Amino acid sequence: xxxxxxxxxxxxxxxxxxYRDGTESLRNISLQIPRNAITVLFGPAGGGKSTLLRTFNxxxxxxxGTRFSGKVLLDGEDILSPATDxxxxxxxxxxxxxxxxxxxMTIRENMTYGLLLAGERRRRNLNRALEEGLxxxxxxxxxxxxxxxxxxxxxxxxxxxxxxxxxLALQPEVILMDEPTSGLDPISTAKVEDSLQSIxxxxxxxxxxxxxQQAARLADWAGFFLQGELVEWGEGKNLFIAPKEKRTEDYxxxxxx
Amino acid sequence: xxxxxALAQRIAxxxxxxxxxxxxxxxxTIITYIFWNGLPALSGEFLFSMPKDGMREGGIWPAIVGTxxxxxxxxxxxxxxxxxxxxxLSEYAPDSTFTRAIRIAIVNLAGxxxxxxxxxxxxxxxxxxxxxxxxxxxxxxxxIMTLPVIISTAEEALRAVPQSFRxxxxxxxxxxxxxxxxxxxxxxxxxxxxxxxxxxxxxxxxTAPILFTGASFFLPHLPQSVFDETMALPYHLFVxxxxxxxxxxxxxxxxxxxxxxxxxxxxxxATLIRSYYRRRRQW
Numbered sequence: 001x002x003x004x005x006x007x008x009x010x011x012x013x014x015x016x017x018x019y020r021d022g023t024e025s026l027r028n029i030s031l032q033i034p035r036n037a038i039t040v041l042f043g044p045a046g047g048g049k050s051t052l053l054r055t056f057n058x059x060x061x062x063x064x065g066t067r068f069s070g071k072v073l074l075d076g077e078d079i080l081s082p083a084t085d086x087x088x089x090x091x092x093x094x095x096x097x098x099x100x101x102x103x104x105m106t107i108r109e110n111m112t113y114g115l116l117l118a119g120e121r122r123r124r125n126l127n128r129a130l131e132e133g134l135x136x137x138x139x140x141x142x143x144x145x146x147x148x149x150x151x152x153x154x155x156x157x158x159x160x161x162x163x164x165x166x167x168l169a170l171q172p173e174v175i176l177m178d179e180p181t182s183g184l185d186p187i188s189t190a191k192v193e194d195s196l197q198s199i200x201x202x203x204x205x206x207x208x209x210x211x212x213q214q215a216a217r218l219a220d221w222a223g224f225f226l227q228g229e230l231v232e233w234g235e236g237k238n239l240f241i242a243p244k245e246k247r248t249e250d251y252x253x254x255x256x257x
Numbered sequence: 258x259x260x261x262x263a264l265a266q267r268i269a270x271x272x273x274x275x276x277x278x279x280x281x282x283x284x285x286t287i288i289t290y291i292f293w294n295g296l297p298a299l300s301g302e303f304l305f306s307m308p309k310d311g312m313r314e315g316g317i318w319p320a321i322v323g324t325x326x327x328x329x330x331x332x333x334x335x336x337x338x339x340x341x342x343x344x345x346l347s348e349y350a351p352d353s354t355f356t357r358a359i360r361i362a363i364v365n366l367a368g369x370x371x372x373x374x375x376x377x378x379x380x381x382x383x384x385x386x387x388x389x390x391x392x393x394x395x396x397x398x399x400x401i402m403t404l405p406v407i408i409s410t411a412e413e414a415l416r417a418v419p420q421s422f423r424x425x426x427x428x429x430x431x432x433x434x435x436x437x438x439x440x441x442x443x444x445x446x447x448x449x450x451x452x453x454x455x456x457x458x459x460x461x462x463x464t465a466p467i468l469f470t471g472a473s474f475f476l477p478h479l480p481q482s483v484f485d486e487t488m489a490l491p492y493h494l495f496v497x498x499x500x501x502x503x504x505x506x507x508x509x510x511x512x513x514x515x516x517x518x519x520x521x522x523x524x525x526x527a528t529l530i531r532s533y534y535r536r537r538r539q540w
Contacts, residue, residue, distance in 0.1 A: 011491075059428055064351060091430040101421045106540075113439075114429040170429065232402055 005221075008032035009174060009242040010056060011073040015116075017051050020065025021156045026072070027228045032058060037220035038196060038205045040236065042212065044257045047225035049208045053210040055177045057093040057208065074174075094167035098179040100159035102151030106197040107143055110151045110162060133169030137161040138195045157188025164195065174204045182210040193218060212252055216240040224248045288521075291514050298511025312475060312497055319479055323392075324519065327471075328461045330396030331403055335460075336453055338400070339407030343449075345535055346408070347415035348437055364492055367405035367437065368390035370467035374402040379469035393483040396472025402466050403456040410452025414445040447534035458520050464491040474500070490516040496522040 010033035017026040025047040033039050041049040054060045055072060058079065068080050079089055091114070103110050111130040120126060130147070130240075134140040137159040143154065151162060160180060167175060177196075181189040194207060196218065209215040215218050215222060219236030224245070232239060232248040243249040260268075286472035302316055309315030350356040388394040392444050416539025418441050426436040442449075464472075474496055482486040494512045 057428060059424070062424065062427065087430050087432055090428055095428040097421070097425065098429075099421070101419075101425045103422060103425060103440060113426070114431075117426075117429065117431045117435050119438075167429070 005032040005034045007035065008212070009035040009075065010206075011076075012052075012072070013071040013073070015052075015055065015068065015070035015072060017048070017060065018054060018067045019063065024228055029230045031223055031230060033204060033206060034221055035204045036201055038200050038207060038218050040219035040222040041206065041208050041225060042215040042217045042222060043152040043225035043231070043251065047209050047226065049230045050178055052225075053095075053178055053206060053208055054115060055080075055175065056176055057090050057095055058084070058088075059095065061086065091170055092172055093176060094170055094172035095176040095178070096160070096167060096180045098182050100156055100163050100183065102154075102159050102162060105151065107150050107151045107154070108147040111166050111169050112146075114201055117168070129169040129171070131154065133165040133167075134162075136168045136195065136199050137165035138198075139165055146187050155188075155223075157184050157191065160184060160188065160192060161195065172203070174205075174206065175199075177205065177206055177207040180253050181212040181214070189214075208239060212254070216252075224251065226251075275450050277465055288517070291510060291517055293511035295512075295514025295517075296504070298507045303508075303511055304515070307477070308311035308475065309527040312424055312501055313508070317490070317493060317508075319476055319517065320490045320493040320512070321515065322479055322487040322515075323472075323489040324461055324491070326392055326487055327395055327399060327467065327489055328457055330392060330483070331399040331460045332453070332457055334396055335400035335403045335456065339404050339453075339456075341432075341448065342404070342408045344410035347412045348433065348441065363405045363408055369402075369463075371402060371463050372468075375400055375469050377401075378466060383470055389484065390469070390473075390486050391471050391484045392480055392487050393471075395487070395489075396483075397469040398466045398470045399460040399463065402463070403460045406410060406459065407452055410455065411445070411449045414448025414449065414452065415441060418444045419449060419464060438513060444538075451527045451531050454523050454530075458523040458527075461523070462491055462516065462520050464495050488517065489516065 007156070012029055012033075015026055015029045016024065018024050029048075030051065041052060043049060050058065056074075058077075060066045060068075072079050074089070076121045078084070093094060098129075103113060105113070108130060111133055112126045115126055115129055117149050120129075124256070131140060131144075139158060142158060143162075146154075150215060151159065152212070154162065160183070164175075164177075164180070171178065173248075181192050184192065196207070199205075200220075209218060216236070219240065221234070222236045222239045224231045224239070226241075232243060232245045234244075239248065240252055243252055249255075276335035279389040299306060303313050304316060304321065305318050306320055346359065348358065350359075359506035375398065378394060378401070382388045382397050383390055386394075388397075422440050422444070426440050428434070433437070459468075467489055472489050473488055476486065476488055490512065494509070497512065498509050
């Protein structure tokens with residue numbers, strides 16, 4: 001079932017994740033995330049997509065009592081090992097959430113927040129990261145004259161691009177996105193999707209889309225998740241047009257979900 | 258017979274309004290009464306000179322200074338400890354039986370009568386630790402009394418900061434402490450300050466906890482160190498109202514007024530801080 005990916009960014013092997021209450025969120029998942037492409041993890045709610053996403057940056061650590069088994073390798077390093085420096089990992093693997101969460105500070109401060117945490121103090125570097133990040137998220141033109149205004153004052157769509165931009169400012173290797181457009185109107189959604197297409201050459205993007213249509217639009221690679229299981233995995237053009245599994249076909253064509 | 262709903266609503270509404278009016282009226286009456294009777298006593302001499310003639314003449318300067326000392330000293334002890342405890346409870350403590358027990362203990366501490374704190378302070382600080390009846394012993398006692406208020410309001414203020422801010426900060430490579438320092442504390446600060454001021458206000462107005470731990474009946478001079486006893490407004494008020502025969506009423510009301518202004522001013526500051534930041538809050 002697993003199509004081999006050459007030199008994958010993430011290699012997931014027999015990963016299972018259990019929460020404290022005993023519910024199993026992921027069962028025996030194996031897959032390979034290609035670099036410099038958009039990988040889509042989709043399926044109905046409760047399938048374990050978000051859990052997998054939050055395993056890539058160890059954000060599940062915030063949920064007490066989460067247990068892992070199996071392996072997740074980032075460029076060959078096991079990130080589930082207790083020896084992993086999670087702070088360093090999260091600088092390499094950035095994340096954009098479902099709801100735009102501008103930190104309660106100005107646009108500029110939101111952009112430089114991550115770098116300041118990492119100890120960067122040189123104004124020139126901060127300013128460059130600020131402009132480059134906003135440019136890449138296609139937000140620069142809209143906010144360049146109001147960088148010192150509170151970030152919550154811009155529109156929801158702009159806020160979500162700011163959230164993407166401030167992750168880009170950290171120059172991560174991977175960007176995780178958990179339904180990043182679920183709160184946005186179609187025009188803002190298109191803008192976010194456009195910026196993803198334009199930055200994917202430089203980054204590995206893993207996204208949980210908010211609809212099957214979005215999954216089909218974005219996927220270079222895709223995995224279909226159902227109740228903690230990876231049902232099907234493959235290149236987007238195959239998976240959405242000619243799914244091999246009956247359950248994938250039923251979901252993609254809207255027969256359930 | 259059933260009362261029509263619209264009428265029932267009007268009656269209930271009138272009743273609630275009346276109850277509220279009674280409450281406000283009670284407070285206004287006390288404040289007005291004390292201002293009315295105390296205001297004539299206020300003068301530069303009354304505020305800034307030593308008591309004379311068995312406290313029947315002169316001013317209340319040492320009591321004002323003493324209350325300031327006690328309030329500041331209490332703050333210096335209670336605020337850092339209370340804040341650290343609140344940060345621990347809100348940001349680090351796991352949700353376990355142990356932390357639940359701590360929380361219950363804190364809530365119960367807040368309900369202990371102040372005279373019990375006074376006796377406890379005397380036993381622990383004055384006698385056992387041999388600090389003697391002193392400003393430091395009184396401040397420690399007041400601090401213990403104030404801690405539950407500071408801890409629980411500060412914890413509440415910290416918890417009110419949306420969890421999503423923490424998750425975002427940590428997902429951007431922030432450590433827990435960086436997140437607390439840069440996001441959580443600044444956002445919770447107004448709420449924490451409000452709690453601190455309300456706690457200190459109680460400490461400033463209490464008599465029982467300092468009765469056995471550091472308050473003196475009368476001192477001919479201001480305290481020279483933290484190991485001296487001090488006069489304080491609430492205890493002074495108690496003394497001149499019950500212990501000194503032939504005390505002019507004017508001085509009693511004047512003292513009550515000064516204490517009231519002191520406490521109301523702290524309350525006002527707390528309210529101003531809260532409303533200022535609530536308007537500017539971004540969530």
